[in-house]
Amino acid sequence: MIEILLVDDESYVTESLKATIPWHELGIQHVYQADSAEAALAILNEQSVDIVVSDIQMPEMDGLNLIENIQQKWPHIRCMVLTGYSDFKYAKKALQLHSFDYILKPVDDEEFILSLSNAIESLKDEWEASDKYHQLLYTMKSDSSVLKASLMHDLVLGRTLSHKTIASKLQQYEISMEVEESAVMLLIQLGRQFAHHDHHSLTLIEYAVGNIAEEVFADALQVWTCKAPHDCLVMLATLKPEYRDHIELLPDFEAQRKRKLQELAENFRKQVSSYLKGDIAMVITEWFLFPDGVASAYRAGLSRFMMSGNDDPESIHHLEDMELSHHNPVKSIESLYKPPTLIHLLESKQWEAAQYKVNEVFADLGGTRYSREHLYEVYLLMTNSFMYIAHKQGQFAYQIDQSGFDLMYDQGTILSIDRLKGWAVGMLEKIRTELSASDNYTRSYIIHQVQELVSSDLGQDTSVKTIADKVYLHPVYLSKIYKAETGESLGDYIIRMRMEKALYLLKKTNKKIYEITAELGYQNPQYFSKMFKKHYGLNPNEFRDQ
Secondary structure (H helix, E strand, C coil): CEEEEEECCCHHHHHHHHHHCCCCCCCEEEEEEECCHHHHHHHHHHCCCCEEEEECCCCCCCHHHHHHHHHHHCCCCEEEEEECCCCHHHHHHHHHCCCCEEEECCCCHHHHHHHHHHHHHHHHHHHHHHHHHHHHHHHHHHCHHHHHHHHHHHHHCCCCCCHHHHHHHHHHCCCCCCCCEEEEEEEEEECHHHCCCCHHHHHHHHHHHHHHHHHHHCCCEEEEEEECCCCCEEEEEEECHHHHHHHCCCCCHHHHHHHHHHHHHHHHHHHHHHHHCCCEEEEECCCEEECCCHHHHHHHHHHHHHHCECCCCCCEEEHHHCCCCCCCCCCCCHHHHCCCCHHHHHHCCCHHHHHHHHHHHHHHHHCCCCEHHHHHHHHHHHHHHHHHHHHHCCCCHHHHCCCCCCCCCCHHHHCCHHHHHHHHHHHHHHHHHHHHHCHHHCCCHHHHHHHHHHHHCCCCCCCHHHHHHHCCCCHHHHHHHHHHHHCCCHHHHHHHHHHHHHHHHHHHCCCCHHHHHHHCCCCCHHHHHHHHHHHHCCCHHHHHHC
């Protein structure tokens, strides 16, 4: 509600106005009266007045001086002049003081109400504009982190933005960086101690890590930290002007800068460990010009994280110090591709063997110096196997698990070997449960038995007839139901298993061609070579020599 102050040394004027004007209809809650400028100022100091209506001619301080005082102390108040003088100099002075209106005595009620209504509308318009401004300001502050993260993502992902646009956004978001300024990037990875936390808890932890970074690095750097598009935090930093001025003329400027950054990074890691009870790993890029070098620095840092192993979770890596080591060659995960593969075990519904296979892969992985890239390799192969089985049974992967196949939903799946193994075991159990829940997705016992027989022995005694004899069915009937259930003839399945076993033996062993021929049940090496070339486009010798 609005409050108004009437000022006139002739009190009958203010009394008359108070008694005759329909104040409540106009939305005015309180009407104050004063018989002098001094009394008016006293009321203004005590009350929240919105409109002042004042006479000009008053003893000691006239109405124009009163309005001038009001404009200096309370510029939001609307002032109206009420006087019996029509002299132009008074009207001119009132306009110079930004008076809202100039009303002559004797006061006409309708004219006064109209002028007052206009003043009230003017106030409401100003309040509405102020509300919108403050709401926008609040929204901007509330969404500041979102806006900053969005800009960071655009920069690290290499999206095209002009320098002018970037400079404008930096100023708008109050980020203390400048275009074409020398900057460095730190990628921060949470350690294994944080892997068991849920998404909400990890968000809070990442927020806390960002706050610690801003406090620790404030000694010499201006930093901008937020969540990266990938599973880490990203921090851009520039030297504070006063620190840069202190060291930039030194002959060992770059060495001093690196030592300071290393010192702050080590302190940062200690503070995180102390307050959050967990480790972090960091990759520190080379210095570059902001913003043009942001995307390439980010890609280089991510590549280093993908190569990082499980033996040094607390390390701080400087990209400028890195060299590929010829003493630590990359090792493959043999058990991942050794027959029978996971996809074949899932095909034949050998759930216990599939579980053993998963455990074998992770045992093999845990016994080596694995990298994030190795974890990603395991994830991709197992995802392909699970998807293949789901699709073959007439289901989409999301029907089995809505999020388990999407790293964009949870990039933490490949954060550690424990999380990846937990995911793999969980997905295997879900697939087993889903496919066993309905007859439409359940293999017949005969098909299961046949595939186990083929997997266990690919020698000369394995044929459609010998397998049919073992399951007590006619070979023609067995072939018919196998084709109906799997979409593949039993003879083709046996040949496919032999060819895949041959491929593995050629790649991973030094056995001679005739030895592989005999092991796979072929009597003639020439026939084996013909079958192998039909499948892979090369004969065995050509494949081994490539």
